[in-house]
Amino acid sequence: MSNQLGLAVKPVTEYDDAEVKRVAEWINTEEYKEKNFARQALVINPAHACQPLGAELVAHAFEGTLPFVHGSQGCASYYRSTLNRHFREPAPAVSDAMTEDGAVFGGQNNLHEGLENAIALYKPKMVAVFTSCMPEIIGDDLTAFLKNARNKGIIPADMPTPYANTPSFNGSHIHGYDAMLLSILQTLTAGKQVEGRCTGKLNLIPGFDANTGNFREYKRILEAFGIPYTILGDISDVFDSPLDGTYRPYPGGTTLDDAADSINGKATLNLGPYSAAKTFSWVKDSYSGKHASLPMPMGVTKTDDFLKKLSELFGKPVPESLKEERGRAVDAMTDAHQYIHNKKFAVYGDPDQLLGYVSFLLEMGAKPYHILCSKGTKKLEKEIQALLDTSPYGAGCKIYINKDLWHMRSLLMTDPVDAMIGDTHGKFAARDAGIPLFRFGFPIFDRVNKHRYPIIGYQGVVNMLTEICNKFLDITDETCEDRFFEMMR
Amino acid sequence: MSNQLGLAVKPVTEYDDAEVKRVAEWINTEEYKEKNFARQALVINPAHACQPLGAELVAHAFEGTLPFVHGSQGCASYYRSTLNRHFREPAPAVSDAMTEDGAVFGGQNNLHEGLENAIALYKPKMVAVFTSCMPEIIGDDLTAFLKNARNKGIIPADMPTPYANTPSFNGSHIHGYDAMLLSILQTLTAGKQVEGRCTGKLNLIPGFDANTGNFREYKRILEAFGIPYTILGDISDVFDSPLDGTYRPYPGGTTLDDAADSINGKATLNLGPYSAAKTFSWVKDSYSGKHASLPMPMGVTKTDDFLKKLSELFGKPVPESLKEERGRAVDAMTDAHQYIHNKKFAVYGDPDQLLGYVSFLLEMGAKPYHILCSKGTKKLEKEIQALLDTSPYGAGCKIYINKDLWHMRSLLMTDPVDAMIGDTHGKFAARDAGIPLFRFGFPIFDRVNKHRYPIIGYQGVVNMLTEICNKFLDITDETCEDRFFEMMR
C-alpha cells in the first residue's frame, strides 16, 4: 500500500514497554558509551554556541555601542534571547535582515540601510558589526561595505564602526568574542598611541565572562590596590543595571575614550588566555607598557597569582584588606573541606572557566573527575593535565576535548560522580544521573542571580564552596533516613 | 511482682505498629493542634536561649575583651559551643567554675581567683562579667565583689570590668545582650563625656546579630556615605577572622577607645529596637548628639528608611552607588517575583529579625503566614500586625507570641505553607512538613558560611531572594515529572 505520493503506508505503532525498558537501560551501559564515543559526525548537546554570540556580548561591553548583525534577522534574535535569558536584562542589538536576494546581490544594501535606520533610531556612539553565516558564505566584503557607507555619509564621520568576521562554522562564542574585541580595540585605538604618554592605568581583559559579579569583583580588587584601570570591556553595568523606571539601551560599558587611551596604558593584563588570545597577541605587539596573561583567577592559587601580578606590575603591595580576605577564604575552605573532600565532579564549559573549576576543586581536595570541553584544543588538554598532575586529587581524572554533553551522559552513567559543574544545558544529564548541577557557567536559564555572585577572586572561592557544600548538606538532610536526620552537620 | 526496691515489674513491651501509626497521624491533626496549643507549663522546642549567651556574644564584640561567666563552668561551655558551631570560629571565654560550696559561701572567691588566672593567662584589655543561674539565685553582689577585687589589686587599675546580671530565668539571649552591652558602654564611657567635643561619628548599635556579613555590610554602607562610625559592638572580625596560621584570641572588635568616645558622638543609631532597647534608652539620656532607633534594615523599605536616616543625621545625600544598588535589588526582585509570589512562609526568630523577614516577604508578594516568636511581647505583636496591615499579602497571616516550635509543627501540619525561615532548630518541623527551611536566623549548626552573607541592606534582599527562589527552582527541577523537566525556568 502506498499514499498519494507513492510512499508506503504502514500501521501506526505504539512503543512496546519491554523494548522501551531495554533501550532505557541500554543507554546507561558501557556498551552504549563505546558506541556513543565512536560517533564521528553527529554532535548531540554540545556545550558551546557560535561566534556571533560572543561578538555581541563584547560589543555590549562598550559605551553606547549597538551590536549590529550583518546577516539574517533570525540570528540576531537568537543571540539576544540567549543574553536576555541569562542576565534577565535587555540586550538591544539589530541586524540588517538579509534574505534570499542577499545571496544573489550581496549584503551591502542591507548593511547600509540597516546602519542608516539603526543610527537614527538607537543613536549609538559606536556600531559594532559582526557576521552570521550567510555573508560569510557569500563572501561579503565588510571592509569595502563599511568604507562605502562612510563615504556615502551613512556613518557619521566620528562614529567608530569596528567589524569582525565571525563565521559560525568555526570556533565557538569565545572566538567571536575575541575577534570582535580585537576589532573594537584596533578601531578605537587607531592613531591614539602617543609617544611618552602613559595613562598610569591597568588594562584588564576579562575574556568571555557572563558573570557581572566577576567584573564588580575585579574592580573592587583593583580599587583596594589603588590601581587605576580600564576594563576591556565591561559588561557589569550593562547587564546588571538598576531598575528605576527608565529604560536605557546603553546603561554602562567601557567608555570609548578609555578604550582608545588603553593603548597608552601602564600595563595590560589578560585574564582570558583562551577567549581573548588573538586580542592579547595583538595588544602585546601594539600597546605601550607591560603585558601579561594569566588564567582566570578562580581558586586561591590563581587568585594569588593575579594579585602577585598586580603587585608586580604596579609596584604596590597586596593590600591588607585583600590579605585578610584571603585568610577568610582559606578559613572557609578548611571549615568546609569535609563536605566536599574526595567528592567527584563532572565539569564542562569554556576553557578559561574550566581551568578555574579544576583548580578550585583540587584545592578543596575534590576530584574534577570528568572534564569536558566541547570546543577545545590540545593546548587546553595539556594545560588541564598539567594542573591535574599538581595534586593527588587529580589522579584518575580524565579530560574529554571536543566531546559533548551526550558523551558526558554516558560518562555519568557508567562512571558516576557526585555532582556536575557547568551551565544550564547539563541539567538533563544531571537529572538522569541523579546528581546536582552547580550552575557557574554560561548560560544559566533556570536560576536567578547566579551571574551576580562572583566566582573569581577569594570571594568567588567562598561563593562556590558555599553553594556546593550547602547543597550537599541539603541532599543529606533531604535523603537521609529519619534516624540519621540531625541538628548538626 | 516487684523489684528489689519494691517497684512493680512489668514485661518489656514493644510498640504496636497500628498504635504507632495512629499516633503518628494524630499528631498531625487539628485535634492535636488544639491540645498542643492548650499547653500551659511544658515548653517544647523553644526558639530562644538564655541571657548569658547574648552577653557573651556582645562581650566578644569589643577589643581584647574576655567574656567571663560568673557561675558554673558547664554554662560557659554551652555558650561557647553554641557560638563555635554557628560561626565555625573560636569563642574564648572563661568561667569561675562555681560549685556546691558557692551556694553556701557565695561566689566571691571563685570570681577573684578566676579573674586572677584569666587575666594572667589570657591577657585581656577588658573582662566582661556576666552571670548564669547560680549566683543569681544565691544573690551574689557583683558590684561589691568586683570592687573588692579591684581593691585587692586582682584587677589592674586601668582594666575595665563591666558586669551584668543575666539571669536565665528571665527574657532570652537578646536581653542578656542588651544588659551586657549597656554595662560595657556605661563602664567605658564613664567620665568620658566632654562638653563641646564631638567625634563627628555615628554610633551604630546593631543589636543581637550573629551575621558577620551584616556588620561588614553596615560598614560598607557607611563608608559609601563617607560617614565615620563606631559600631557598638563589632563582631565581624572577631567571628570571621582570617586563617593564617596564627591563633589570636581577640582578633577584632570595637576598640575600647572608640567605645569610650562614643558618648561624644555626633549621632547614635539603634538598629536593634528589641535587642538593645535598654541600652538605647540609656544612650538617649546620656549620649551627646542625635539619637534614633530604627528596625533592622531588612527588605527595601526598611533599608530605605535606614539610608534616609543616615542622610538626615549627617546631612549627606544618599550616595549614587547605593542608589544604584537599590535599583539593582529592585531589579532582582521584579525579575524573581514570580518564583515567590503568594508563597506562604512560616517564620520564627528574634523580634528584630522577625520584623525583617515579614517586611521582606510582603515586599516580594509572599505571605508570612505563620509568624512565631518564642519570646516576645504584646508590643512586638502589635508592630508585626501593623506591618501585615500595610499589605494585601498580610491578610490571613497570624502571629504567635510565646509559642514554640512544637506549636509551629502543629501549624505546619494543619495549615501548610511552602517554606520556613528561621534557625537550624526548625529543621525537624520543616522535615515533617516536607518543606525547605531557609536558615537566616541564629544559630545555624548545619550549613556553612550562612553568617558571611548579609541579610540587611539591598544586598541582603538579593541574598535572601536568591537563596529562596533558587531553592524553589531546585525543588521544581527535582520533583517534577519528566515531561515537565525543562531547560528554562
Add this chain to the structure above:
Amino acid sequence: MSNAAKRVEGITKESTQEMIDKVLEVYPEKGRKKRAPHLAPNDGVSSCVKSNRKTVPGVMSARGCAYAGAKGVVWGPIRDMVHISHGPVGCGWYSWGTRRNLMSGINGVTNFGMQFTSDFQEKDIVYGGDKKLKQLLEEAKGLFPLAKGISVLSECPVGLIGDDINAVAKQSAKELDIPVIPCNCEGFRGVSQSLGHHISNDTIRDFIIGTREFAEPESPYDIALIGDYNIGGDVWSAKALLEEIGLNVKATWTGDGELDRIAATHTVKLNLIHCYRSMNYMCRVMEEKYGIPWLEFNFFGPSKIKESLRAIGERFDDRIKENVEKVIAKYDPIMQAVIDEYRPRLEGKKVMIYVGGLRPRHTVGAYEDLGMVVVGTGYEFAHGDDYERTSPEMPVDTVIFDDASEFELEKFAHQIKPDLVASGIKEKYVFQKMGLPFRQMHSWDYSGPYHGYQGFPIFARDIDMAVNSPTWSLIKSPF
C-alpha cells in the same frame, strides 16, 4: 465580543495616528516609508496594516527566521523523532529547550528533546556536508533505535553551498528504514519564521501525511488538534477538554506529537486548528486531498472556550452538542470563581500585546474575561488573514502594529501607559526597566498551560501576579 465595536476611553483614531506619526518621525525617510504601512489604528473590520514583508534592516525586529519556524515551531515538538539542525552549531543550540513545547516519553529513548547538530566546520562549507549528513543519520539511528524518524533541518549554509540533502535523505531513509525528512528551511528564506512553518507543512505533506493508518476502526468523532505546540502543557489541557466533550483526538500537531499519528491524520473527520498561522497550509491540503474540513477555534478564557466548544459541537451530532453544554455547565461556575477572585484586582487594566502566531488576537478575550482592556496588539510574522481576524477582536482605534521594532513598542508604551505588556523574552526586560509589569506570552513565562479550562485559572493567577506584584511599587526611589 467580535461584533459590537469596542472602544477604549481616550483612544481615538486621531490620537493613535498621532502616536504612530510621532514614532515614524524619527526614521530616515526610506525606513519611514517602509514602516508606515505596518502601523495603524484598528478600523474594527479589516486588515488595516501591511504584513509579511521583509523586515526593515537595522530596526531591532523581534522576528526569527525560517529555520526557527521549522525547528522551533513545527518539527521540534514531534517527540519521537530526531531533529537534526543541519549546519553550524549555533542555530540548534539557541533553539534547544527554549520554546517550552513539553513532551512525554523518556529523553533519549522515546523522546528526543535534545540538540542534534552536524556542527559544520570550515571544511564542511568548502567540501559540502552531504557525506557528513549521511554518516550522522546512521549514527543517530544506531544510538536512538526507537526514534520513529529523523528530520533534517537546513541552516543557512546548506542552501548556499548547494548541498543536496533531499538526495541524502532519500537514500538514508531507505537504508535505515525510517522516514528521513529533508526540510529546506534555511534561515535566509522568506521574511520571518512564517516561511519556515509553510515549508515544514509542505514537507509533512510530501513525506509524511498518508503514510500511516490507525489500527483501530474510524469513528465519526475522530479529530486532530492542529496548531497547538503544548507550550507549558497546552495540548494536554486542550486534548482533555476535547475528549471530555466526546471527541477522539487522534493526533496532536505538533505539540507532544507522534510521527505515526501525524502521518495518519488524513483519516480524521475534522481538523481543529488553534494556531492558524503556522498550520493552515496543511489543513487546506488535507481538505483538498482528503476532504477533511477544518475549524478555527480559541481556547483562551471561558468566553472564547464556550464559543469555540459550541462551534465545534455544531460540527457533530447531538451527543457531542449535549456534552458541550454539560461541560460548559460544569466549568462555568469554576471559571466564574476565578473571575470573581481576580477581576476586582484587574478591572480596567490596560494590556499591550506583541507576540506571534495566534495570541495577539486569541488572548484578547481572556484578558477581557478578567476585566482588562487590550489597547494595542501586533504580530511578529502575521499575514493579512491574521490581521483580518484580529481587527474585530480589538477595540476600535487601538494601535495595530506589524513586525514592530523595539523602538516603536517602547514609544507606544510611553504613550499608552499599559498596565501590562504581553510579549517575548527580548522585550521583557526593556519594559520591566520602564517599570511596566510584563508576561512573556510566547513561553507563558515558564508557567502554563493557558489553554482550556485547566489553563484559565493559571493565566488569571499569572496576570494578577504580574500586574499586582508589590515589587513594582518599590521602583520609585525615595532618594
Add this chain to the structure above:
Amino acid sequence: MSNAAKRVEGITKESTQEMIDKVLEVYPEKGRKKRAPHLAPNDGVSSCVKSNRKTVPGVMSARGCAYAGAKGVVWGPIRDMVHISHGPVGCGWYSWGTRRNLMSGINGVTNFGMQFTSDFQEKDIVYGGDKKLKQLLEEAKGLFPLAKGISVLSECPVGLIGDDINAVAKQSAKELDIPVIPCNCEGFRGVSQSLGHHISNDTIRDFIIGTREFAEPESPYDIALIGDYNIGGDVWSAKALLEEIGLNVKATWTGDGELDRIAATHTVKLNLIHCYRSMNYMCRVMEEKYGIPWLEFNFFGPSKIKESLRAIGERFDDRIKENVEKVIAKYDPIMQAVIDEYRPRLEGKKVMIYVGGLRPRHTVGAYEDLGMVVVGTGYEFAHGDDYERTSPEMPVDTVIFDDASEFELEKFAHQIKPDLVASGIKEKYVFQKMGLPFRQMHSWDYSGPYHGYQGFPIFARDIDMAVNSPTWSLIKSPF
C-alpha cells in the same frame, strides 16, 4: 600494644616536663599549684596525674556540668522517654541535638529527641516550680502517649530554691501510670559532667533496673552493651558485630536505648562496657545485686577490636569463640585494605588528643593501626582509674593532661607540633587557626560511626581527610 613501652622520638621525660613547666610559669602562684599535679609525662604504668578535682576558676576549661552528664550523656540517648530539662530554658536548648546520639523511631511519636523544658521564669524561682512540673508532666503524657517514661533533669535553680522534684515525680508516676524519674543533676554539683553520670546511674539503679523483664526466655548469650551512646551510629555498628559473633544484645545503654530493655538488663549474662567512665557505676551495681559480670572492651581500630572480641569470646563457650575467629578472619583482610590505603598517607603523623569518656585512651590503638603516633592525651572529666588505664596505652614520656585549659593545650601544640588534634568543638577552631588539622572527637565531627569494623574505614577516611586536605597547604600566604 599495652605492654612494650612505646616511645616517641624526641620526647623524653625531661622535654615533656620542661614543656609543662613553661606552661605553668604563666599562672599566678595559686593557679600554678592547683594545675601542676594535673600535667605530667606519662610513666607508662600508673595514673600519673591528679584528676576529678574542681576546675581552677578562670582557666577556660572545656568541662561541662552534672546536668550535661545526665542529659547529654546518660538520659538523653534513651529514645522512648521524654526528658524534661527542668529549670530555665538555656540548658535544654544548648544540649538539644548537639551530641549526635542517634535514635530510631518516629520523632514525637516513639522517639523524643526534642527539647522539653519547664522554661523557668522569675515567678517559678520565687514561688517554686513543683506545681508547674506536675502540670507539665501531665501535658507531656497527654501529648506523647507512647512515651515509655519521663525523666526530670534538674538544672541549677531547682536544687537551690528547694523544690522537691522527687515527691512530684512519685505522685505523677502514679497518676500518669508511667515511670517518672527525678534526677538531681543540678549543674553546680560535683566538678564536671562526671557526677552527672554517677547521679544518673544511681537513678537508673533506684527507679528503673529490675522493673521490667523480657518476654522471651533467657539464653546464655544474653548481654547488654553498656556505655555506647550511638554517636554517629556507633551502637548500630557495635551491636551488629556482637550479634555476628552470636551474642544477643538485649539492651543498649543508652545509645538508641529503650527504657523497658534497660529496665530488664538485670537478667543478662554479661555486661560489656565501652565507656567505663560514665557507666561503671551501674555495672558494679548489677554485679553486686544480680551477680552479672562485666567486661571492658575497645571497638576502635582492628587491633583493639580483635583483642576485645577474643576477650569477649573467652567469657563464652566454643561456639562463640569460633564465631569470633570467623569474624576476625572475615574482617581482617577488609581492614588491611583500609590500612593499605591510608597508612602510607598517615605514617608517623602525630596526634594530640583531648576529649572525655573513653576516647583519650581507647582511640590510641586505632591511630596506631594507621601508623600514627599519639603524642599527648588527656581527659576533661576522668578519674584516677581512667588514667591508670591510659598510661600503658600511651608512649612513655608523652604528656598527659587532666582538665586542660585552652591555654595549656595551645602551648603544648606549639611545642609538640602535632599533625592532628583530636578534641572538641570549643578547641576545633583554635587549632585550625593555628593551621593544625583537627577532628572533633566527641561528635566524630558529624561523621561516624567509628566503632567496630563498620566504623574503622570511616575513621580512617576521616583522619586522612583531615590530615591531608590540600586546604591546609593554602594557609601560608605568598604575600
